[in-house]
Amino acid sequence: MTGDTKERILETALALFAKKGYLGTSMNDIAGKLGLTKAALYKHYASKQEILDRLVARMNQMDAERAAAFGMPETASDGFAEAYMKTPIDKIRAYSVAQFEHWTKEPFASNFRKMLTLEQYHDPKMAKLYHDYIAGGPLAYMAAVFRRLTDSDEEAMQLALDFYGPMYLLYSVYDSAENKAEVAPLLEAHIDRFVAKVESHYRKD
Numbered sequence: 001m002t003g004d005t006k007e008r009i010l011e012t013a014l015a016l017f018a019k020k021g022y023l024g025t026s027m028n029d030i031a032g033k034l035g036l037t038k039a040a041l042y043k044h045y046a047s048k049q050e051i052l053d054r055l056v057a058r059m060n061q062m063d064a065e066r067a068a069a070f071g072m073p074e075t076a077s078d079g080f081a082e083a084y085m086k087t088p089i090d091k092i093r094a095y096s097v098a099q100f101e102h103w104t105k106e107p108f109a110s111n112f113r114k115m116l117t118l119e120q121y122h123d124p125k126m127a128k129l130y131h132d133y134i135a136g137g138p139l140a141y142m143a144a145v146f147r148r149l150t151d152s153d154e155e156a157m158q159l160a161l162d163f164y165g166p167m168y169l170l171y172s173v174y175d176s177a178e179n180k181a182e183v184a185p186l187l188e189a190h191i192d193r194f195v196a197k198v199e200s201h202y203r204k205d
Contacts, residue, residue, distance in 0.1 A: 004045050008034060008197075010058070010059075011108065013051045018202040020112035021118045022052065022126060056129070059112055066102060096191050097184075103134075104174045113171065134171075135140060137165050149198070166190045 009149070012033050016025045027048060031041040045051050070091060102109045113134060119126035131137055142160035150156045166185065174183045 001036050014111045018114035163194050
């Protein structure tokens with residue numbers, strides 16, 4: 001029962017953070033939404049910071065589990081780059097689509113992304129998390145992956161921008177779309193065109 005309560009607190013707090021912002025949500029707000037007293041809430045989490053730490057830990061766990069489910073390496077970029085050269089394109093495509101769906105359709109990850117989007121301008125710690133999870137982190141990671149395919153860091157970064165830039169934009173398109181089902185074909189067409197370019201120009205050997 002305690003585990004269930006802790007989980008409900010995490011999910012409720014994250015939903016509030018996504019709507020009102022981390023800084024704009026108090027422990028009183030979380031307790032009230034759950035129908036708990038503030039004292040009862042503090043029995044499970046000592047502070048908002050502890051809740052945030054658990055949210056980040058959960059995201060890291062979900063990332064690792066998703067990579068494992070698709071048979072994709074998920075830590076050091078050099079190791080990923082080596083494996084990428086031997087990974088079937090269909091698997092890379094499926095994993096890329098899964099990543100997008102994770103950040104848009106999965107409630108926990110989607111709310112985490114929205115929280116970071118709201119708070120990146122208000123709190124340096126949130127700005128760092130936004131960079132690492134949503135913006136510069138994925139871009140740098142993909143550049144490291146593509147470095148094995150190219151002749152320079154600059155070319156690898158351009159490939160990473162070509163690949164990740166449209167995906168990053170489509171997060172916002174998805175959030176504001178009246179018909180969210182129309183976004184998936186845009187993503188899939190982008191990935192198909194990118195994969196064709198890589199197959200044609202970089203993975204001939």
